[in-house]
Amino acid sequence: MLSVRNLHAGYGDTEVLQGIDLDVNQGEVVAIIGANGVGKTTLLRTISGLLAPTAGSVTFKGQPIGGMAAHAVVEHGVVMVPEGRRLFQRMSVRRNLEVGAYVGRARPRMAESLREVYDIFPILQERGAQLAGTLSGGQQQMCAIGRGLMALPELLMLDEVSLGLAPIAVKRVYEAVRAIRDRGITLVIVEQNVSQALRVADRAYVIGGGRVVLSGTGRELSNNNDVRRAYLGLGLHEHGETIP
Numbered sequence: 001m002l003s004v005r006n007l008h009a010g011y012g013d014t015e016v017l018q019g020i021d022l023d024v025n026q027g028e029v030v031a032i033i034g035a036n037g038v039g040k041t042t043l044l045r046t047i048s049g050l051l052a053p054t055a056g057s058v059t060f061k062g063q064p065i066g067g068m069a070a071h072a073v074v075e076h077g078v079v080m081v082p083e084g085r086r087l088f089q090r091m092s093v094r095r096n097l098e099v100g101a102y103v104g105r106a107r108p109r110m111a112e113s114l115r116e117v118y119d120i121f122p123i124l125q126e127r128g129a130q131l132a133g134t135l136s137g138g139q140q141q142m143c144a145i146g147r148g149l150m151a152l153p154e155l156l157m158l159d160e161v162s163l164g165l166a167p168i169a170v171k172r173v174y175e176a177v178r179a180i181r182d183r184g185i186t187l188v189i190v191e192q193n194v195s196q197a198l199r200v201a202d203r204a205y206v207i208g209g210g211r212v213v214l215s216g217t218g219r220e221l222s223n224n225n226d227v228r229r230a231y232l233g234l235g236l237h238e239h240g241e242t243i244p
């Protein structure tokens with residue numbers, strides 16, 4: 001469904017992505033993991049059209065989308081929920097959701113999409129008239145994901161959806177991720193919480209040095225000692241090492 005080949009991108013003279021190759025198949029949940037600052041957000045921004053690639057290609061359902069404007073990428077069905085939620089704090093929950101349906105394709109189906117979002121996140125219907133800024137952190141995250149769904153994505157990319165949330169809120173957000181997958185929407189998730197990401201992901205890619213350094217199923221990577229040591233804080237004792 002999504003195919004990224006030899007993708008390069010960065011900021012000014014700093015090349016952050018130095019030849020990323022990855023594929024996402026329809027119906028999968030794919031996790032992108034890697035150390036802080038390695039370029040996971042930059043990768044999502046480049047696929048979304050918020051940042052122009054300097055080389056390489058991004059193809060979605062056979063169509064080249066690399067370098068397209070962000071709104072055109074959304075029209076193709078690729079939607080990103082940015083880190084930090086970025087809600088309109090002084091607008092109602094419902095209005096925040098409606099804003100997500102701004103693209104031509106989604107506008108005529110706004111009422112139907114709202115019902116589907118409320119089906120996944122009933123709390124958003126209860127709180128529909130409330131200002132988004134007064135929601136709890138977990139509810140704001142749900143509202144941000146709901147807003148992404150309003151654009152009718154075929155591929156939904158979530159950047160750090162569990163960051164800063166209490167464990168119970170993380171659990172709810174990931175139940176929603178599964179519900180979204182069950183509705184046939186393909187997901188790419190960037191997650192600091194690697195064990196959480198590998199639990200829900202069908203496959204994952206590990207980014208390092210601007211490239212993909214490892215990939216495999218969630219289970220394979222959970223059992224991979226390099227990944228366990230680097231990201232899961234596990235496996236150290238098995239090798240007789242001590243935690244510094």
Ligand SMILES: Nc1ncnc2c1ncn2[C@@H]1O[C@H](COP(=O)(O)OP(=O)(O)OP(=O)(O)O)[C@@H](O)[C@H]1O
Pocket residue numbers: 011014016034035036037038039040041042043
């Ligand atoms: N707007 C920007 N201008 C200049 N450099 C940037 C900008 N945004 C990010 N960077 C740099 O690009 C690199 C990759 O950042 P990015 O946010 O993509 O990493 P990340 O893997 O998502 O990290 P984190 O998990 O900490 O968000 C970092 O070194 C960061 O400092």
